[in-house]
Amino acid sequence: MNGRVLQYLVLTLVLLFLIGPFFIIVAAGLSAGESLAFPPQGLSFRWVIKVFQIDSFRDSFALSMALAVFGTLAALFLGVPIAYALARYKLPFAETLRTVVSAPIIVPGIIVGLALLRYLVVPLDVEVVTALFAAHTALVLPYAVRVVSASLNNLRSDIEEAAVLLGASRLGAFFRVVLPNIRSGILAAFILGFVTSFNQVPVSLFLSGPGVRTLPIDMISYLETTYDPSVAALAALLAFLSIAIVFLAERFLGFSRYV
Amino acid sequence: MSDFLQLESLTLAYGKSIAVESLDLSVSRGELVAFLGPSGCGKSTTMRAIAGLMKSRAGQIRLDARDITRTPANKRNVGMVFQSYALFPHLSVAENVAFGLRLKRMARQDLQARVEEGLSIVGLTEFATRMPAELSGGQQQRVALARALVMDPKVLLLDEPLSNLDARLRLEMRSELQRVQKQTGLTMIFVTHDQVEALSLADRIVVMNQGRVEQIGTPEQIYNHPTTRFVADFVGFENIFSTSDLHRLSVNSPSDPTNPAPAPLPLQTPAQALPDTDGLAWRPASVVLGRGNYQGTIVGSAFAGTVREYLLQTELGPVRADVNADLPAFHAGSDVCFDLPIDKAVSLSSLS
Ligand SMILES: Nc1ncnc2c1ncn2[C@@H]1O[C@H](COP(=O)(O)OP(=O)(O)OP(=O)(O)O)[C@@H](O)[C@H]1O
Ligand SMILES: [Mg+2]
Numbered sequence: 001m002n003g004r005v006l007q008y009l010v011l012t013l014v015l016l017f018l019i020g021p022f023f024i025i026v027a028a029g030l031s032a033g034e035s036l037a038f039p040p041q042g043l044s045f046r047w048v049i050k051v052f053q054i055d056s057f058r059d060s061f062a063l064s065m066a067l068a069v070f071g072t073l074a075a076l077f078l079g080v081p082i083a084y085a086l087a088r089y090k091l092p093f094a095e096t097l098r099t100v101v102s103a104p105i106i107v108p109g110i111i112v113g114l115a116l117l118r119y120l121v122v123p124l125d126v127e128v129v130t131a132l133f134a135a136h137t138a139l140v141l142p143y144a145v146r147v148v149s150a151s152l153n154n155l156r157s158d159i160e161e162a163a164v165l166l167g168a169s170r171l172g173a174f175f176r177v178v179l180p181n182i183r184s185g186i187l188a189a190f191i192l193g194f195v196t197s198f199n200q201v202p203v204s205l206f207l208s209g210p211g212v213r214t215l216p217i218d219m220i221s222y223l224e225t226t227y228d229p230s231v232a233a234l235a236a237l238l239a240f241l242s243i244a245i246v247f248l249a250e251r252f253l254g255f256s257r258y259v
Numbered sequence: 260m261s262d263f264l265q266l267e268s269l270t271l272a273y274g275k276s277i278a279v280e281s282l283d284l285s286v287s288r289g290e291l292v293a294f295l296g297p298s299g300c301g302k303s304t305t306m307r308a309i310a311g312l313m314k315s316r317a318g319q320i321r322l323d324a325r326d327i328t329r330t331p332a333n334k335r336n337v338g339m340v341f342q343s344y345a346l347f348p349h350l351s352v353a354e355n356v357a358f359g360l361r362l363k364r365m366a367r368q369d370l371q372a373r374v375e376e377g378l379s380i381v382g383l384t385e386f387a388t389r390m391p392a393e394l395s396g397g398q399q400q401r402v403a404l405a406r407a408l409v410m411d412p413k414v415l416l417l418d419e420p421l422s423n424l425d426a427r428l429r430l431e432m433r434s435e436l437q438r439v440q441k442q443t444g445l446t447m448i449f450v451t452h453d454q455v456e457a458l459s460l461a462d463r464i465v466v467m468n469q470g471r472v473e474q475i476g477t478p479e480q481i482y483n484h485p486t487t488r489f490v491a492d493f494v495g496f497e498n499i500f501s502t503s504d505l506h507r508l509s510v511n512s513p514s515d516p517t518n519p520a521p522a523p524l525p526l527q528t529p530a531q532a533l534p535d536t537d538g539l540a541w542r543p544a545s546v547v548l549g550r551g552n553y554q555g556t557i558v559g560s561a562f563a564g565t566v567r568e569y570l571l572q573t574e575l576g577p578v579r580a581d582v583n584a585d586l587p588a589f590h591a592g593s594d595v596c597f598d599l600p601i602d603k604a605v606s607l608s609s610l611s
Binding site: 155156158159161162163164165166167168169172176177180181 | 310311312332333335337338339341343345346347348349358359362363403406407410
């Protein structure tokens with residue numbers, strides 16, 4: 001009996017710890033007061049409405065969106081062939097490739113960001129946006145390779161041979177029988193990559209310039225000057241967006257199988 | 260037409276290790292050929308080479324009077340049913356069967372008629388809209404068969420088509436394969452390591468061992484007249500001896516004082532009558548105990564219903580003998596003489 005009580009206590013604490021901040025943010029965002037505070041002073045949608053009136057948020061949201069979509073697409077464009085090659089061929093440098101591909105998750109983001117700034121943006125005069133795009137692609141790549149590899153490993157390679165014997169070319173077999181069967185893995189990788197890129201802070205921190213800021217960075221710098229609840233409102237909106245995406249993904253793809 | 264499909268000194272290798280060495284085989288149109296041999300002897304490798312899924316290191320493959328050694332797999336018109344069926348999981352049964360026809364850009368009506376025909380040959384018409392995951396193993400097998408058949412291949416290769424099925428289904432599919440082959444007149448090669456399957460199904464059997472062909476022949480030839488040590492052992496001629504040993508160890512005084520069952524008439528083979536081959540082999544059932552030119556010691560016996568199985572220690576080596584269980588038993592440890600009747604022997608050209 002005591003054990004049961006303890007179990008529930010621990011469970012409640014864990015949930016409180018994980019989900020609690022989310023409720024605090026939502027409550028703070030719906031506050032009617034002038035400054036970011038909890039408990040909120042009254043309830044209103046004024047800060048939620050204000051979020052949509054701040055120009056810099058609109059720009060940085062667009063940038064973050066574009067980075068997340070195109071960075072993830074680029075990562076998949078590279079990652080699917082890499083995963084395929086790793087799964088199907090005995091590459092002489094397979095281990096090295098695996099390491100290089102997962103480096104971006106192992107190396108701390110701060111270092112990646114600093115390195116890109118110091119050795120790419122500054123000396124080579126590369127556009128900040130380009131560097132951001134490259135960085136986000138590299139960051140998402142490990143996830144893309146992993147998730148796609150997982151679904152490739154569940155797929156027998158002899159169906160490609162069967163397709164070839166029925167007249168398909170090797171490439172045709174890839175598009176006709178491999179791709180359709182790893183489609184849900186690719187979609188899962190896309191969603192995971194999208195969320196990873198969208199939430200990325202450390203790398204993007206270094207790679208911001210005049211008018212070029214991702215949304216999380218923009219929120220931080222907004223907080224430095226203005227301490228009103230609109231940031232909380234924005235955070236809550238983003239959280240709902242993420243929940244919606246993951247919920248839909250789980251509903252239609254069985255997302256959790258791949259992660 | 261005895262050379263519809265011809266393999267000429269075909270050598271196949273994985274990197275440095277040779278899997279199949281200098282294999283020769285010709286198959287005539289409409290023939291049903293079985294590759295029989297133990298695991299790892301190169302059966303699948305040979306099939307994959309015929310299909311074009313594997314490059315040959317040396318040698319030639321000719322099909323229907325064309326050299327196809329360098330023809331890519333998708334241009335050979337060779338069908339294959341994989342051991343794992345290899346159905347496309349994202350396509351329905353009908354779409355699986357239609358896959359190759361679509362690649363041929365066959366007209367819609369023709370395609371539909373063809374798919375229906377294919378499904379009806381294997382008796383799966385009602386399952387056209389099912390997905391592969393919703394089928395039993397035997398049904399999946401038949402979809403794979405239909406998918407290959409509708410392409411009208413010159414040769415159909417089947418890699419252990421029956422090994423994943425339970426005993427009842429295996430029998431069913433066996434007759435199904437035979438029926439389809441009769442109905443279509445298709446040239447078929449199938450792989451098996453089940454002797455009974457090969458003997459009952461094939462027109463001709465290719466016995467392989469360690470990447471080489473041991474013997475090619477009809478089921479009767481293989482079963483009753485093996486020519487190599489390996490094949491003899493494989494089909495149950497377990498007592499294999501070199502002719503010179505048989506000469507040397509044959510005793511010319513047949514009377515044996517310890518013999519508990521005195522032979523009414525000596526029937527033993529005079530050593531001079533042995534044929535001029537490297538070796539001779541006998542089935543355990545052909546060995547006669549209690550009389551004869553050879554001597555040994557019983558080291559083991561087991562009752563097996565109609566026969567008693569004996570293991571003898573002899574100067575020739577171990578000898579297995581199955582003796583009618585109605586006859587009086589020999590006891591372990593007793594010395595007996597035995598005969599190896601020459602009319603029951605098969606001669607082996609090589610003992611290596
Ligand atoms: N992909 C591969 N790489 C390296 N060696 C291989 C490969 N596939 C097969 N071999 C080797 O080639 C030889 C022949 O293999 P093969 O698959 O043709 O045997 P098999 O007769 O089909 O056996 P089984 O009855 O077990 O299927 C074996 O010694 C095997 O170890
Ligand atoms: Mg095999």
